[in-house]
Amino acid sequence: MLRSGDLTEEYGSIILLEDDIYPSPHFYNYAASALDYYQDDDRIAGISLYSPQYNETSFMGFRPMQDDVDAYFLALPSSWGQAWTWEQWRRFKAWYDANADKDIAPIVPPNVRLWPESSWKKYFIAYMCDSNLFFVYPYLSFSTNFSDIGVNHKTNSTRFQVPIHMFPKEYVFKPMDESLCVYDEYCELLPDRFVRLAPHLGDSDLVVDLYGVKDLNQFQATHILTSRPMPALASWSKDLKPHELNVVCDIKGNGLNYGLLCDCDKTPLNINAESVCYYYNVSRRVLRWCRID
Structure with missing residues (x-):
C-alpha cells in the first residue's frame, strides 16, 4: 500500500x-x-x-x-x-x-x-x-x-x-x-460547527459524543453532549435523523443529554436493540425474527 x-x-x-x-x-x-x-x-x-x-x-x-x-x-x-x-x-x-x-x-x-x-x-x-x-x-x-x-x-x-x-x-x-x-475521527460534528448550527448550546467548549463511545479521558472540555445517561442540564429526543438534527431543531425529549463532563459516566455505550432500530431503520419485529434483543 x-x-x-x-x-x-x-x-x-x-x-x-x-x-x-x-x-x-x-x-x-x-x-x-x-x-x-x-x-x-x-x-x-x-x-x-x-x-x-x-x-x-x-x-x-x-x-x-x-x-x-x-x-x-x-x-x-x-x-x-x-x-x-x-x-x-x-x-x-x-x-x-x-x-x-x-x-x-x-x-x-x-x-x-x-x-x-x-x-x-x-x-x-x-x-x-x-x-x-x-x-x-x-x-x-x-x-x-x-x-x-x-x-x-x-x-x-x-x-x-x-x-x-x-x-x-x-x-x-x-x-x-x-x-x-x-x-472528527468518531464521526461526530466538531463542537464549533455544532454550536454554529445550534446556537442555543452557547459554548463550544464541549465534547460531542452522540454515539456514546468516545474515550472521554482524552478530553478536557467543561461540558458534554452525549447519548450516555447522566444528570442533564438539557435533553433532546432521538427522533429526527441524522441524530444531530434533534439538537439543531431543539426537539426536546430523552436520548441526547447536555451536561457537565465531570458528571458523565465514562463507560462507552453498548449496542442495543434501540440503537440498531434507530441507526439502521429496522423494526423490533425484525430483530425478534433475527433473535436480537
Whole structure:
C-alpha cells in the first residue's frame, strides 16, 4: 500500500482502487475536480471516492448533515477508493518516518488501537489525528465495496455496499472554513460547527459524543453532549435523523443529554436493540425474527 502511494511522486496525483472496489462511471471527473479544488489546503489529507453509511468507530450507521455542496469533511482516511496529490502523500510519509516508534494509542479511537500493525490505515488515522487533518468525502458515493472473501473478510458481505453516482454533473465544493459539516475521527460534528448550527448550546467548549463511545479521558472540555445517561442540564429526543438534527431543531425529549463532563459516566455505550432500530431503520419485529434483543 505504501508503495502505491509513492506513485504520486512519479505521476503528481493518483487514484487508488483496490480489487474489491467497484467505481462509479464518473469517479475520475469527481476525483480530479476535488483534487484541483483542495490541493492548496494543507488541512486536507486526501480525497475519498467512497461515502460511508457506517461509523467504524461506534459500529453504528452514519448519516452526515446535509450541506449545499457535494462534499463534507471527516477526520478519517478512506481506504475504499481514494485520491492523493504528491504533497498530501509526502506529508504523510514524512510523519510516518518520523513517528515509527510513537505510541499512537492515546491519539486514536479505542477500536483502532486493536487493528494489526500491518494496517496502513491505522497509521494514517494516527497521522490525521496528530496533525488535525481531514479527508474530503462525497455525499453520494463514487465507489462501493464488494467485501469479497479474503484477508479482511471470512465471508461475502454487502455491509459496505452503498449507492453510487450514475449520472454526470458539475461538482460544487466550498472551503472547509465555510462548511458546517466537519466531523472528527468518531464521526461526530466538531463542537464549533455544532454550536454554529445550534446556537442555543452557547459554548463550544464541549465534547460531542452522540454515539456514546468516545474515550472521554482524552478530553478536557467543561461540558458534554452525549447519548450516555447522566444528570442533564438539557435533553433532546432521538427522533429526527441524522441524530444531530434533534439538537439543531431543539426537539426536546430523552436520548441526547447536555451536561457537565465531570458528571458523565465514562463507560462507552453498548449496542442495543434501540440503537440498531434507530441507526439502521429496522423494526423490533425484525430483530425478534433475527433473535436480537
